[in-house]
Amino acid sequence: MNEGSQKDFTAYCGLCCQDCIPSKKRLFELIRELSFLASELHLDSYAELKTPNNPIFANYAIFESMLSELAWLECAAPCRLGGGKTECGIRDCAIARGYEGCWECAEMKECKRLMPLRAFHGRTIDENLDAIKECGIDDWSPKKGNHYPWS
Numbered sequence: 001m002n003e004g005s006q007k008d009f010t011a012y013c014g015l016c017c018q019d020c021i022p023s024k025k026r027l028f029e030l031i032r033e034l035s036f037l038a039s040e041l042h043l044d045s046y047a048e049l050k051t052p053n054n055p056i057f058a059n060y061a062i063f064e065s066m067l068s069e070l071a072w073l074e075c076a077a078p079c080r081l082g083g084g085k086t087e088c089g090i091r092d093c094a095i096a097r098g099y100e101g102c103w104e105c106a107e108m109k110e111c112k113r114l115m116p117l118r119a120f121h122g123r124t125i126d127e128n129l130d131a132i133k134e135c136g137i138d139d140w141s142p143k144k145g146n147h148y149p150w151s
């Protein structure tokens with residue numbers, strides 16, 4: 001998910017789709033490649049053989065489940081171009097009100113729909129929305145906040 005305008009990557013909630021882990025194409029290519037190779041090599045059977053000498057291999061099924069769960073996270077397109085969550089109350093609400101995003105909404109600061117995102121992304125949600133409101137959807141990127149607490 002690398003080509004497109006700043007607007008294309010600006011989600012209704014004020015997040016930048018390019019910064020989202022589910023948008024990292026290379027990550028999902030590697031997950032698919034690893035899953036394929038693990039199956040081809042019968043790594044599950046190999047882990048079973050290894051388990052008596054190293055109990056960590058007994059967790060192989062958890063590793064497989066984790067790969068499969070991670071694979072489901074992939075988001076092939078930005079939220080604005082048909083990607084994002086299948087159902088999103090924020091996106092539906094903004095579109096229903098005829099907004100390009102929540103930054104156009106007078107209820108933005110008190111909006112309960114944005115609360116789960118604030119819990120996950122912290123102040124970035126409000127700071128991004130303020131930045132888009134101030135600079136416009138095409139030019140807000142230099143003021144973008146950290147997408148995740150660790151980034």
Ligand code: SF4
Pocket residue numbers: 011012013014015079080083084085088089090091
């Ligand atoms: S699906 Fe909803 S929460 Fe996710 S990026 Fe789009 S507007 Fe934001």
Ligand code: SF4
Pocket residue numbers: 089090091093094097099101102105106107108109111112113114
């Ligand atoms: S009420 Fe306003 S801020 Fe809340 S989701 Fe709808 S458009 Fe966004």
